[in-house]
Amino acid sequence: MKDTLHNRFEQRLAKEEISLLRATTQILQVNTGLLCDLKCRHCHLSAGPGRQEIMSQATMQQMIDYATRNRFTTIDITGGAPELIPHLDQLLTGLAPLTSHLILRTNLTALSQPDKKPLLDLLVKLKVILVASFPSTNEGQLAAQRGEGVMDPSLKMLKQLNKLGYGIENSGLELNLAANPSGAFMPTAQEAAERKFKRDLARKWDLHFNNLFIFANMPLGRFADWLHQTGNFTSYMEKLQAGFNPCTLDGLMCRTLVSVAWDGFVYDCDFNQAANIPLGGKPVHISELEGLPERGTAIAVGEHCFACTAGSGFT
Amino acid sequence: MSDYYEHDDLKKFAEIGKDAPELAQKFFDYYGAVFAEGELSAREKALIALAVAHTVQCPYCIDAYTTSCLEKGSNLGEMTEAVHVANAIRGGASLVHGIQMRKLAEKVSL
Structure with missing residues (x-):
């Protein structure tokens, strides 16, 4: 089944006479x-x-070594919830001097745990850019997506971040929000959604942030399970495929990104990690990778790639 | 009911252009212009359309504008309030006619 799906995106690229x-x-x-x-x-x-797959201290050091050997304008730390991974502070401290944009993705609730105060202090000190998941200003939809009882601690954490200066103009501390659609439908246009989120968060809770990033839901992992269980898979894929926009290809993040999994293996993007499609078609460990992936080499693709190329795309 | 309303019929809307293509084209051009970003945002227009869809009780329109509202960034709270607005006007329209009823009744009553 995977080969068929895999081929469908490749076939579309071939039909458009495009190489990724x-x-x-x-x-x-x-x-x-x-x-x-x-x-x-x-x-x-x-x-x-309960997931046991977390990055070891040795792999963290290999990440720092790799970032030292190469120049990255942005380093983006994601998970899971990175805040829960032991020695995250060492990873942040090691990577911060190596890039001008060090990003930490946060789900807000993990960051709000009582023992995370030193981490918050470190984020401020290193001026780490935060990208916080906040998919909806509607409590019911947010709960449906992220679980009951998530809204309140998320709002409290955003308030605390604002107090620290995050999301406040001229503070030098950048707070961006990330939102996914709360179901099997296409994401909102980013600019319009950002205006509305800014207005709603300020009006309802006096909260502030810098930018909103809208991401399409990937037909992978738990979301794919939900699509299948609810009979939404076929119609969602049809919608993504119908929205295929070749103009998005130039700006796709996979073209300029190398994504490393918790175990140190290398992918073209985080979604290929989930789909288990390694960079270059075969497993390569970060410790074996001396330089950057070669310019002009093909990017591994799967059917999920339609989610990044639908509408205005996912850059 | 399913004989009259088939979900997939919505996708065939363009077929209404068969046998009267010029009229259909004028309608779809107008329709597209109405829903374009203007003094009202496309999101606001979709919310109005959702409310009207409930007033005219068109299942195709409810289907189309539920998705449209979600994709244009409205949340379920806003969408539910929009339906209540439609409902209030519908209910209010019935209720205000009660004044007519009362006037007529008073005229013929002792």
Whole structure:
């Protein structure tokens, strides 16, 4: 089945006479593991409580070594919930001097745990850019996506971040929000959604942030399970395929990114991690990778790639 | 009911252009212009359409504008409030006619 699906995206590229090739790699994405305090229904990695797959201290050091050997304008730390991974502070401290944009993805609830105060202080000190998951300003929809009782701690954490200066103009501390559609439908246009989120968050809770990033839901992991269980898979895939926009290909993040999984293996993007499609078609460990992936080499693709190329795309 | 309303019929809407293509084209051009971003945002227009869809009780329109509202960034709270607005006007329209009833009744009553 995977081959058929895999071929469908490739066939579409062939029909459009397009090749999806790597450009100059500028972004290093580090997935610290699948452990998370939440069990979001849209999670393409099926992250959650009890997951054992987390990045070791040795792999963290290999990440720092790799980022030292190469120049990345952005380093993006994601999970799961990176805040729950032991020695995250060492990874942050090691990577911060090596890039001008160090990003940490947060689900807000993990960051709000009582023992995370030193981590918060470190984030401020290193001026780490935060990208916080906040998919809806509607409590019911947010709960349906991320679980009951998530709204309140998320709002409290955003308030605390604002107090620290995050999301406040001229503070030098950047707070961005990330939102996914709360179901099997296409995401909102980013600019319009950002205006509305800014207005709603300020009006309802006096909360502030810098940018909103809208991501399409990936038909992988727990979200794919949900699509199948609810009979939405076929219609969702049809919608993604119908929305295929060749203009998105130039700006796709996979062209300029190298994504490293919790165990140190290398992928073209986080979604290929979930689909287990390694960079270059065969497993390569970060310790074996001296330089950047070569410009002009083919990017591994699967049917999920339709989610990044639908509508205005996923850059 | 399913004989009259088939979910997939919505996808065939363009077929209404068969045998009267010029009229259909004028309608679809107008329709597209109405829903374009203007003084009202496309999101606001979709919310109005959702409310009207409930007023005219068109299952195709409810289907189309539920998805459209979600994709344009409205949340379920806003969409539910929009339906209540439609409902309030419908209910209010019935109720205000009660004044007519009362006037007529008073006229013929002692």
